[in-house]
Amino acid sequence: xxxLLEKQIKVNRIVTTSIEHARAIEDPxxxxxxxxxxxxxxxxxxxxxxxxxxxxKKALTTxxxxxxxxxxxxxxxxxxxxxxxxxxxxxxxxxxxxLDFQTPEDFDSKYSKIIDKTSTKIEKIIKGLTPKTxxxxxxxxxxYSQYLVVEIVNRAMTNVLENSEKK
Numbered sequence: 001x002x003x004l005l006e007k008q009i010k011v012n013r014i015v016t017t018s019i020e021h022a023r024a025i026e027d028p029x030x031x032x033x034x035x036x037x038x039x040x041x042x043x044x045x046x047x048x049x050x051x052x053x054x055x056x057k058k059a060l061t062t063x064x065x066x067x068x069x070x071x072x073x074x075x076x077x078x079x080x081x082x083x084x085x086x087x088x089x090x091x092x093x094x095x096x097x098x099l100d101f102q103t104p105e106d107f108d109s110k111y112s113k114i115i116d117k118t119s120t121k122i123e124k125i126i127k128g129l130t131p132k133t134x135x136x137x138x139x140x141x142x143x144y145s146q147y148l149v150v151e152i153v154n155r156a157m158t159n160v161l162e163n164s165e166k167k
Contacts, residue, residue, distance in 0.1 A: 016150050024073035025098065029056045030066045034075055034098045041079035041091040067092055097158065126153065 025031040029051060036042060036050055048063045058066070070076040071092070079093030104110075129149050 014150060016147070016154065020073045021075060024070050024075055027066065029058055029062075030070055031098060031100065032056060033063075033066060033070060034094055034096060035100065037076055037092055037094040038097050041093040043089050043091050047092070097161075122153075 025034060032051060032054055033047055036047060042050065044060060044064050044067060047067070048058060048060050051058050051063065067076065071078070075096050076092050076094045078090050080091040082089045082091070126149055129152060
């Protein structure tokens with residue numbers, strides 16, 4: 001047998017999520033709900049209407065089921081409860097910003113210089129964090145250390161992006 005293709009694959013992206021979160025947003029309608037709840041709290045009725053406008057025709061009972069899955073995964077939470085004429089209305093919100101995007105085909109060639117230059121600077125900062133996170137309960141824990149560094153960078157990035165959107 002002869003080899004027709006072989007190439008080195010370089011890791012250039014890390015996706016961090018738990019299996020529970022991934023399962024919760026595997027349905028496109030649930031992912032859309034997380035996106036909708038990012039900046040505003042909505043009730044199940046409001047979510048159903050907004051989903052229909054976005055092209056997702058879901059019954060109110062289905063939306064409530066999706067909300068329960070998202071709530072159980074920790075991606076959304078109840079932000080407000082109102083009582084009106086004996087009925088309870090729940091409003092849901094999220095602290096998770098779901099970045100859903102497709103990069104253009106020319107992305108790497110167009111932005112490679114700025115990515116290389118900037119990532120080199122950020123690498124120096126991250127390398128400074130890594131030795132502080134190696135030990136967990138007296139043992140070396142590479143996986144925990146990697147997750148902790150990614151979470152630190154994720155939260156810092158979130159703060160920067162959120163503050164730049166407010167300006």
